[in-house]
Amino acid sequence: MKDGTGSRRMLADEVSTAAMSPAEARLLFRGGVVTPTAGWCAGYAQANLIIVPKAQAFDFLLFAQRNPKSCPILGVLDAGETSGPLLADGDIRTDLPQYTVYVDGEKVAEPTDISGYWRQDLVTFIVGCSFTFEAALQEGGIPIAHIDQGTNVPMYRTSIWCQPAGSISGPLVVSMRPIPASQVPDAVRITSRYPAVHGAPVHVGNPEELGITDLSRPDFGDPVQIQEGYVPVFWACGVTPQAAVMESKPALAIGHAPGHMLITDARDSSYLV
Incomplete structure (x- = not known):
């Protein structure tokens, strides 16, 4: 072991x-x-x-x-x-x-x-x-903050509740990548072509609309620095089953x-x- x-x-x-x-x-x-x-x-x-x-x-x-x-x-x-x-x-x-x-x-x-x-x-x-589509984002010239900063991707519980099934219920978890504002449409387009690995973002912009009050305190992973001119973009996350x-x-x-x-x-x- x-x-x-x-x-x-x-x-x-x-x-x-x-x-x-x-x-x-x-x-x-x-x-x-x-x-x-x-x-x-x-x-x-x-x-x-x-x-x-x-x-x-x-x-x-x-x-x-x-x-x-x-x-x-x-x-x-x-x-x-x-x-x-x-x-x-x-x-x-x-x-x-x-x-x-x-x-x-x-x-x-x-x-x-x-x-x-x-x-x-x-x-x-x-x-x-969602790590699966990160290479495609990078090939499209879109920076990935957690890779560039050598940290784990930040992940957050949201206030959005998943549809329950039998004994299983829980909140949606999202991963966040800050994207230059001018490249957000490209990030949406690129990731939408990978529906089997979460696909397009579920939210762009104001994290409070997801019930997230502090991006510097993720529920899972590590915080990343968000540069001026970058927008937080949120993808559905496979940590949702653990939540x-x-x-x-x-x-x-x-x-x-x-x-x-x-x-x-x-x-x-x-x-x-």
Whole structure:
């Protein structure tokens, strides 16, 4: 089991994380590297994770179907399965940099290996992530603040309530990227072509309209500096299922640590429409 002491400092300076293959990155994470994954494995899709007991799996599937903007499902592993087509030869229990474990809706641990929590009734949902379209934004000349500033993307609970499903309910979570005002239309156009990974923004401008009162205090991730002339732009976020876990309090649930994603073998371009 990993001890969680890995960090970005473990990476050799000469190694380009953007040039790594997903299998190489997952092997590093399995070995103990802990880092947000924005900018890793250029050209490959990243994904959120939510794992629940089979008894709650249908409710989560229905919750995702009713809230596709925030919970676009890329794949599902059957109960007890630890690998699948999106992570060939991988292991869902070890191959993310960090996880979050919830018991009765309360966060109890942030391990780098969930083998000790694994049960044969656990069903894994692999959910689209907005990191997938960031390379397209950069190719379009749009700066990504959290990548440029070397931090995790800021994420916020909103006052908007998702459509509930069975025992599952909770608020919409959004990620925020400050965009130069003149480039906001380009950011909307580019990301709208990736509906499987959240697609176009859900809001542009005043965060208070989403119930967010202080951009310097994200609920997940890290704050970023917002330069003059930049506008906060908000995308639906795959941390929404974890906010639902906190609200709905299933006996056990496991997610990725926000910003510490599963890097899949799927190409970004496979989700482009």
